[in-house]
Amino acid sequence: MSHSFDPTILREYDIRGIIGETLEADDARAIGRSFGSMLARAGGKTVAVAYDGRVSSPMLEHALVEGLTASGCDVVRIGMGPTPMLYYAEASAEQVDGGIQITGSHNPANYNGFKMVFQGRPFFGADIQDLGGVAAAGDWLDGSGAVTDKAIMGEYIDRLLTGLDGIDAGMLDGLRIGWDAGNGAAGPALEALVARLPGEHHLLFTEVDGHFPNHHPDPTVEANLADLKTLVAEKNLDFGVAFDGDGDRIGAIDGEGRVIWGDQLLMIYAEDLLGRLPSATIIADVKASLALFDHVTKHGGEPLMWKTGHSLIKSKMKETGSPLAGEMSGHVFFADTYYGFDDALYAGVRLMAASARLGKSVTQLRGEMPAMVNTPEMRFQVDEARKFAAIDEVKQRLSSSDGQVNDTDGVRVTTDDGWWLLRASNTQDVLVARAEGDSEAAVARLMAQIDEQLALSGLERGEQAGH
Template sequence: MSHTFDPTILREYDIRGVIGETLGPDDARAIGRTFGTMLRREGGSKVAVGYDGRTSSPILERALIEGLTSAGCDVLSIGLSATPMLYYAEASAEEVHGGIQITGSHNPPDYNGFKMVFRGRPFFGADIQELGRLSAAGEWLDGLGEVETRDILKEYVDRLLLGLDGIDHSILAGIKVGWDAGNGAAGPALEALAERLPGEHHLLFTDVDGHFPNHHPDPTVEENLADLKALVAKKKLDFGVAFDGDGDRIGAIDGEGRVIWGDQLLMIYAEDLLNARTDSAGPATIIADVKASRALFDHVAAHGGEPLMWKTGHSLIKSKMKEVSSPLAGEMSGHVFFADTYYGFDDALYAGVRLLAASARLGKSVTDLRSAMPDMINTPEMRFQVDESRKFAAIQEVEARLADSPAPEIQDVNGTDGVRVTTADGWWLLRASNTQDVLVARAESDSQAGLERLLAQIDEQLALSGLERGETVGH
């Protein structure tokens, strides 16, 4: 017996495909059996399993558990849950050695997939390729695992509320916040959390519905924040928070309806964390991905932190955090990772609590914190189709050209993840997506004229490699 996956579903950070086309119960069963085999070979024996609100998730969950138990692994089943609840179940229980969340994240309703944790670390990249190889070879252990069902909602919400420790709740009593769960899996936890938070809280779309009837659950796309903006304006709220489909990415707006992007949120969190840090603890390394604004890195340095630019991808960021003992990291995509008094995984509900905490500790409204940020002119993330065989090669060509004959206006070329070029006008980025046949471009300046010059440099480098910025494609 063996199982071969459709090669398109074995991605860099997770396993993801279209139900009935590239992904189904047989795949889930094989994932469970192979993951369980890999875990047992490294001394593990128990796996936490959760699933999001997609209509296909319960079927995949049953098959996944069948696979895990047939490999001899015991299963802690937490049922319908946000992804960070699964991460919490894995991180907080000593007897649990791995975790698998069934989720399509922010993808359309016909997608689904699996995010995995293996002995306390992200399971991605080479791990996923090895899972595919072992499945195709049928190299499985046999056994008969047992299944335990546990409702962790209350203890998870208890843990979230510790994010307000040390803050006088009377300071928060007058705060008014809007929350948009987007009919995603975070809805039930958000309801339970809001009941216990100080202040006034208004909730949108907490009913879990895998068809996402109100709007697509990706809080980094501004049009998906329209309902939240309307709520904040109508009720005169202090700020608003939105979640993606599985609750591991946060979006936010201030009291004036301005979007607070991922790197801007990280500026707030970093200022709060660094202000509270004692000198004896030494400078804290704060990590952000290569798409983040220069303003963030400057802000971290100005508050005594060590800014570190790293590769895009939640698994890559989490791994780097462990390596350098970073207490805080984030991405433009809304993944925020707290390890100072939390577990180091990306949890949008906890990030929402920490936004309340930061506002209280800093003594400023979220709107004031947003207003204090420098006005940078950015492009949105531009993603354009490039043949799979060309995408990485093109980036290497750009990097080689800039290394051989840098233009006089170029101040720095950073090759951490793609090519990020700094000039007097600002910076531009070109990188190859790890998950799609696209190149990603972004530029930032403090003037429109500067931005145009940066875009011209991107276009010049693409043209030298026989490419051009085509129409922007989705995630």
């Protein structure tokens, strides 16, 4: 017996496909058999499994568990919940060696997939390709593992609440916050959490619904924050927090309805953390604003620019001992008094904590940030075979230029009046461009530099591609 996956589903950071087209129960079973065999060979035995609120998730979970137990692994079924609750189960239980969350994250309702943890580290990149190889060769171990069910929501909520430790409740009681779960998997956990938080809380769309009837659960797209903005404005709340479909990415707005983007949230978290851990290394991805790196330096921290991708950032945190990292996409990782994985519920709690400790409202913190002019992330289709080559050509041409060139992930060029970025997506046949400057004119100049480099490689910023 062996199994071949549709090649499009074995991606850089996870496994993801379209139900009934590229992803079926047989794939889930083969993932279980392959992951289970790889874990057993590495000396592991027990896997925690959970799933999000998509219609297809229970079917995939059933098949995945079959595959894991057929490889001799024991399975702890956590049930439905946000991805960080599965990460928590894996990180906090000594007897658990791996974890798999079935989730389509922020993708359309007909998608689903798998996010994996292997002996405490993210399972991605070469690991996922190896899993495909194990399945194709049918190189599976045989066994019959046991299955147990474990309800961990209560202890997970207890753990989230420790994000407020050491803060006088009186500083938090006056907070009034709006929360939007977007009908994603974080809804029930959010309800349980806010019931125990100080302050006044107003909730939207906590009912789990895999069809996402109210808006798409991706808080990095401003249009998806419209309901939260209305709530915050109507109730005159201090700020609002939104989640993606599986609760590992946070979006936020201040009391005036201004979006607080991923790198801006990191500015707030960094300022709070550096007050307690001076000179700590704070990691952000190459798409983040220069304002963030400057802010970390100003508050006595060591900024480190790293590659985009939650698995890559988690790995870099372990390597450097960084207590805090984040991405533009809203993944925020706390490793100071937490586990170093991306948890949007915990990030929401830590936003309350930061505001209290810094003695400033979230609106004030947002208002104090420098007004930078930047473009959204522009994504455009480029042939898979061409995308990395084109970036290499740009690097080559710029190697003799006088601009500051950072090639950590693609090309980021810093000039006197701003910076621009061109990188190849690891998960799609697209190039990603972004620019930021101190004026509209500066951004126009920077975009012209991007277009010039693309033209020299026979490309242009054409049709915008989706995620």
